[in-house]
Amino acid sequence: MARQKLSHIFTKIVFKPLHTNLFNIVLLSFFLTIGTTKIYSLELKAKTTSIPVKKQADSLKTNINNSTILTDTIKLDSIKPKKALLEGKIKYKAEKYAKLDQKKKLITLYDKAELYYQDIELKSGIIVFNYEKNEVYAGRIKDSAGVYTQFPNFKQGANIVEPDSIRFNYKTKKALIWNSRTDQNEFKVKAEVSKRINDSVYFLKGARFTTASDVDDPEYYFKTSKVKYVPGKKVVTGLTNMVIANVPTPLALPFAFFPMTEESQSGIIIPTFSDTRLRGYSLQNGGYYFALSKNYDLAILGDYYTNGSYATRFESSYAKRYRFRGNVNIRYENLINSERGFPDYSKTNIYNIQWSHSQDSKANPNSRFSASVNMGSSKYFQQSISQVNAGSNLNNTLSSSISYSKTFNSVPQVNLSLTATHSQNTRTQEINMTLPTLQLSVDRIFPFALKEGVKKGFFKNINLQYNLRGENRIATTDSLFFKPQMFKDAKAGLQHSIPLSTNFKVFKYFSATSSLNYEEVWYLKTIRKSFDRLTNKDAITNVSGFDAFRTYSFSSSIGTTIYGTFNLGEDKKIKALRHVMRPSVSYSQTPSFSNYYDTYAADGTGTMTKDYTRFEGGIFGSPGKNKSNNVGFSLSNTFEAKVTDKDSTKTEAKKVMLLNNLNLSTSYDVAADSLRWAPLRVSGGTQLFKDKMNVNFGMTLNPYALNNSGKVINTFNIDNGGSLFRMTSANMTLNYSLSSRDGNKNMKKENKQGLRNGGRNDDLFGSNTDFSDRKQSQFDKEESSDEDNFKGFFNAKLPWDLTFAYQLTYTNINRENKISGNSLMVSANSDLTPKWKIGASTGYDFVQKGVTFTQLRFERDLLSWRMDFNWTPFGTNAYWSFFIGIKSGVLSDIKWDKRTTPDRVLK
The missing domain is CATH 2.60.450 (lipopolysaccharide transport protein A fold)
Incomplete structure (x- = not known):
């Protein structure tokens, strides 16, 4: 260099x-010679006139007080050195x-x-x-x-x-630039001539603006002759014309303003005009975006239909680095069906509230606050005109949870948590809430163990805890939600429990545990039963006031682990089979607490009486009247195999899981007078095809027979002419997912909004379609691969993925002997070309003999643009939508969105 x-x-x-x-050298030598020569002159005669000498004072006699100080009068050189x-x-x-x-x-x-x-x-x-x-x-x-x-x-x-x-x-800082190319946020700018005045102002001539990746050959751009450009702030242009594929379009503006700041800016959100079949013409998803600060924002959106229907939405996101983040969505819709005066006229109001909050783990290690809320009208996702989400529409439950927990670093350690929960059945419109649930626990205390050393033996392992649980439980319906009646029917209580337990070894190979549990329950409301002669029915009266009951129980269990290996030979493909069994026997005893029971006259004569406890219906149950001595049996099994690896370079055999678990459990009540054996429950599961298929199954086997009226009798089924067990129910589920890109962790796109709405995280019920945000793709977003970068004429390796779920349910409780559920759901996506994607979600119900929800998806990647078509051909959610628009969020309002709304009947 x-x-x-x-x-x-x-x-x-x-x-x-x-x-x-x-010549210059000679001339310079001449002048230098003159400057160094001595000069001589003629002598002059002395003059006779003498000049008198003035008398001078003695210089030694000086008055110090009158003396003056002489300063140097030589000035500094005023010539500045050359820069x-x-x-x-x-x-x-x-x-x-x-x-x-x-x-x-x-x-x-x-x-x-x-x-x-x-x-x-x-x-x-x-x-x-x-x-x-x-x-x-x-x-x-x-x-x-x-x-x-x-x-x-x-x-x-x-x-x-x-x-x-x-x-x-x-x-x-001035500059002239020819054919400049520069990036400003999402914009790419190219100008024939650019004149820079200073750091903050540019003037451009013959400029083009685009969000395409190639500014020299873009798919589209905005062309203008004069531009004033302030970096990081704004771009102001004169006459601006939109050019697509180098063809000028009639879309032009006399002037344009483009914000270029890196921070979010407040602004108007342009609505979409559409013609609906049910509610007339509409303006949808228009509103205003407020960039309130770097930590939070707010978007207010709304829809209006010419038949009078309207919808409003408030969407806000907030975050603070290393502390927390979250978002809030509030949606309200006023829906009008048909015209006033017609028999099918109806009007309804629906709403939905979603709140998600998560705390950074580094913010406070001793306390944590989180929230996941999804609540509102039970029919919101079935009737909403703002979005189409089949997964949420078909879901039966909306759930919410808000929790705060704190750990006190004392000795022993104390944990405290407050939780508010909400569960809502969208079919029955029943709502169950806890406002709130209080839980307090004190860490285990080992009174007989040393502070240091290993805890071994029965006495050293004796430990006790203290647990407190308090609930205020509310059961209501959608119509009474947050009305006075809802709080009037609330039930509250506190449950104290002190478990005393230990564990020890028996005969070296058996692990034994024993525990003694003491519980005390406090209620603020109890009941009193009596017979009402007017209605000829039992009457229940609520009694307000503090009341409590106390119970205790004992339990013990012993278990071990048995390993078995069956070698089939080193020369075999399957070299060995391994079976692991974990049997366990448990015993529990609960005495009778009949002292908490009262009697009342159950008829008008008063001769017939019935027993009851005033704690019936309490949220923590009631004391039992009957003595219980239960012996429980359980057995879990695991099966593995050692097979020869296909890779000949590997010397070790490959382990293959045949059955992850096979569990059997039942119990025997020694104190019961009949039906002592509990039904045998069998469950299991495994994974097949390199863990791509999950298989789970379960069944319930009852050893007792049924009488002619379908009631279980105290006679074994085998003694009644049947088999050893009577299968009362069974179920099996299969989930299979595979892709041409096996091994890619980002193989599937997560349907986060669909899951948050209460649906599934996959696209078995179709992809989530939110009309207020069409920038997101319906398909997965993957990193570039060899298939994506293929530039030849034909690529035989087309990327694809497939997901299917199969569900089978058998019911035979009262000799129904029928398949109550039998359905198959499939979702598939494929890339026909690197830019064309297609997908479909469908299914078939073999019991109802009909096709389930079906959705067809098409998408074309137009580089800086995106085009998609979404179609649900039949059903109550039948609709279609077509969208084409710019991907960039800066120009997201440049789009064409045409769709129909689902034909939904308001109920």
């Missing part, structure tokens, strides 16, 4: 006057040559030239640096084929410009 110190440059500049001709031509070091290099012209004050660099001066970084084919005029020129050069290459790349601070050529004055 050619590099020269500034001292060398200025040394040459100082001695430049010495490079003169012979250096350069104010910093220059670093430069070039591949072919770097030429320094001291006379013209030029530095010329050619071919792969680079120049670094102060905050300027310049790379180009040719660079000319005039350090006398404080100007830099850079341009491209031609290669051997006559094609221009090595375009300039000019960088000053954070601004980067890539023009054909540039002329820049680094003192005045």
